[in-house]
Amino acid sequence: MSGVDLDVPTGTPAAVPTPQPGDPRLARLSLNQKTVNRLGVAEATDLCVRHGFGAIGLWREPVAEIGTARAARLVRDAGLRVSSLCRGGFLTAADEAGRTAALDDNRRAIDEAAALGTDTLVLVVGGLPAGSRDLAGARQRVADALAVLVPVAADAGVRLALEPMHPMFCADRGVLSTMEQSLAVAAPYPASQVGVVVDTYHVWWDPAAYQQIARAAGRIASFQVCDWVVPLPADTLLGRGMMGDGTIDFRSFRRAVDAAGYDGDIEVEIFNADVWAADPDAVAATVARRYVTEVLD
């Protein structure tokens, strides 16, 4: 069970009115496209406009379905910002062919981000290559790849946003496991060129999370929210919950990134089969309301 409570249209005694389009509280709210996984760029863009979101977080695959230029125009004409492009990364291959393919793919992702008008390319750095137990080696290869990609991104006006992943994903998805570690990898580069993603789902457990968010001042490239809900589902990739359904204290995290000077968009990114199956308008309305009740003051 997912813990998703799409409390539209039934509401609850404690429910607040759903914020309407034009509500200034929604100005920084961004819908990451993955939250409405069945929708293409056009449909997701319309949904954001219909519900008053200020921005959208795009994914490369649905963008590729209609072409980068068309996607860029759709979002621009809708008056939305592109808060980020997901995702580059997967930079841990140990063989030369894998390494070259990954760098080429990331160069394309940088170009796509620039064409879409976002300065933020989220990097999920990749897990251990099949059969490998060399975690330190994989982490080093991420740093090595960054040395190649940062100048390319800087030329394109794109900031690479390192996303520390929950340690549950260390083996197969992302060997950067903490904010502290991600900041260390970013440190050799200007903050304008390499930032970090603060995703509540990935960092909420970290005893050093608030301290590291303070240290990240100037480097926070994206702030993403979704909740930790137990028990985890069979596919742990799809365990993310709607804000308010789980164990994360979003308000404290939002205040921490505020205090670190972050004033960019706040992306709601929910990988969850029940959310994906639900009516997108109900999802968007719930996201807007929970954003107001759980994330803002």
Next chain:
Amino acid sequence: MSGVDLDVPTGTPAAVPTPQPGDPRLARLSLNQKTVNRLGVAEATDLCVRHGFGAIGLWREPVAEIGTARAARLVRDAGLRVSSLCRGGFLTAADEAGRTAALDDNRRAIDEAAALGTDTLVLVVGGLPAGSRDLAGARQRVADALAVLVPVAADAGVRLALEPMHPMFCADRGVLSTMEQSLAVAAPYPASQVGVVVDTYHVWWDPAAYQQIARAAGRIASFQVCDWVVPLPADTLLGRGMMGDGTIDFRSFRRAVDAAGYDGDIEVEIFNADVWAADPDAVAATVARRYVTEVLD
């Protein structure tokens, strides 16, 4: 799928002979009773003797089935050490009744450990109370409970062993998530009274793991091994793999605890439905062989 490869009796071309009872390489090897979950204390003890293990890690529930005195006698008569008793803890209740009940239960666990002749009581400290998002508060309550329990344990000659749990279990099982954090909670007490558990499954992902193991010198109360196997099963509690089936570099961790001066038993603790369903003699033989090939030099 669990990734378990019980390569007895088929073996593989690369298989080494199974170490036999009396093999000095097995002197520090301990079978945590949970690895053969269907067996009672008597059967698990016999199994350890049959396969030449030097010690056994006991759990309170199967001990209670036959009584602490009888369990102690069985293990002593078999010539085995009790490497640890699992487990006390669950100290995060926010209400007075829950807190009192937890302290009482831990006092009983301390008495049981002493009666069983082990100086190590493993503490799984507990997750967030239902409905709570106050992670810092839960962590503080662990520290507060420890202040009550440490003198009780010290009087009984028992060392409390704080087990940092993988962050995947932070919400519902253990709010101590790293070695560093556990060492900070242990710091006010003598190392002889409060130690930490190094369980490869819980700490392998931590960028600071080796550094913190070095810092833990003198405080390492237990070293436990089992592997991280992806994908995780539907019940993430049962995802632990046989050493060699996953992504963990055991030899490096064993060398690190060696270098930190740990010379106690090395416990194999595998929560895994397939391992539990297998023939216990095949499990014990595989554990002994994998211990030699994956953990020792």
